Amino acid sequence: xxxxxxxxxGGPEVLEIAERQVPGFTPxxxxxxxxAAGINRPDIFQRKGNYPPPEGVPKDIPGxxxxxxxxxxxxxxxxxxxxxxxxxxxxxxGYAEFVAVPEGQCLPVPQGWSYEEASALPETVFTVWHNxxxxxxxxxxxxxxxxxxxxxxxxxxxQIARAFGARVFATAGTDYKCLKCEGLGAEKCFNYNxxxxxxxxxxxxxxxxxxxxxxxxxxxxxxxxxxGGRLVFINAMKGGKGEFDALDIMQRRLTITGSTLRSRDxxxxxxxxxxxxxxxxxxxxxxxxxxVIFKTFPLSEAADAHTLMESSTHTGKIMLSx
Numbered sequence: 001x002x003x004x005x006x007x008x009x010g011g012p013e014v015l016e017i018a019e020r021q022v023p024g025f026t027p028x029x030x031x032x033x034x035x036a037a038g039i040n041r042p043d044i045f046q047r048k049g050n051y052p053p054p055e056g057v058p059k060d061i062p063g064x065x066x067x068x069x070x071x072x073x074x075x076x077x078x079x080x081x082x083x084x085x086x087x088x089x090x091x092x093x094g095y096a097e098f099v100a101v102p103e104g105q106c107l108p109v110p111q112g113w114s115y116e117e118a119s120a121l122p123e124t125v126f127t128v129w130h131n132x133x134x135x136x137x138x139x140x141x142x143x144x145x146x147x148x149x150x151x152x153x154x155x156x157x158x159q160i161a162r163a164f165g166a167r168v169f170a171t172a173g174t175d176y177k178c179l180k181c182e183g184l185g186a187e188k189c190f191n192y193n194x195x196x197x198x199x200x201x202x203x204x205x206x207x208x209x210x211x212x213x214x215x216x217x218x219x220x221x222x223x224x225x226x227x228g229g230r231l232v233f234i235n236a237m238k239g240g241k242g243e244f245d246a247l248d249i250m251q252r253r254l255t256i257t258g259s260t261l262r263s264r265d266x267x268x269x270x271x272x273x274x275x276x277x278x279x280x281x282x283x284x285x286x287x288x289x290x291x292v293i294f295k296t297f298p299l300s301e302a303a304d305a306h307t308l309m310e311s312s313t314h315t316g317k318i319m320l321s322x
Contacts, residue, residue: 063094104270
């Protein structure tokens with residue numbers, strides 16, 4: 001099969017197309033003929049040598065989400081059959097023509113959706129559902145602040161939170177990106193290059209904050225949280241250190257938490273997938289949420305896709321067509 005490999009740590013130019021063996025699979029796995037794959041920030045970190053994949057997945061083939069057609073099923077697979085259209089969350093290996101994945105990490109492609117749209121779902125939806133709704137416990141009528149609102153995760157979080165009746169605010173780096181966030185349902189998106197989100201929201205506050213920035217945002221986030229508020233980290237692009245007053249945390253009963261998804265075990269991911277299918281997939285069928293796709297590249301142009309992601313000029317998802 002053809003696959004995009006990381007030939008050595010470095011810039012986008014180290015991504016090369018190569019021939020690899022079709023992956024083997026366990027009795028609990030399905031083998032997917034990949035039609036589309038999503039580009040995500042962890043792929044960038046892995047390419048640079050800063051985010052090694054977990055055991056059992058290819059070390060040199062990035063890619064955390066795909067959509068395609070099931071080619072083969074392991075002997076213990078019960079739900080899926082050859083020919084089923086699925087999207088799947090992976091530990092790695094998605095930039096390829098075939099990938100093997102435990103059956104519990106697959107979800108059905110919504111009827112009428114393209115493979116590119118379906119492959120834009122797993123990494124973002126799994127991340128948002130676990131962090132905003134399971135860990136952050138966002139409830140109807142509460143207020144959510146999303147940093148990086150124009151990213152794939154941000155655009156997904158805005159739509160799902162609005163569908164569940166939350167008020168949503170966001171931050172982004174340009175007026176255009178802010179308009180896109182507001183078009184998806186954010187009441188207000190703050191252009192962080194000319195607006196202070198903490199000042200703008202000081203009278204509103206937030207029940208839940210989804211933060212992928214860290215650094216100087218940490219103390220501002222905490223200042224905005226209402227009593228009982230939850231700050232959830234999914235990245236720290238500006239650094240993981242920040243100051244806070246432990247007594248303030250105690251007095252306002254705040255929760256500071258976070259997670260990474262890639263290293264979690266198969267049972268956890270299968271349980272998360274089942275919860276997502278129950279709660280989020282109906283929104284897809286009802287047309288209440290659709291991924292925002294900025295651009296799709298052919299597999300052979302994965303380096304160009306990485307260059308675009310690192311430019312941060314995009315809104316929503318960047319995809320590969322396989």
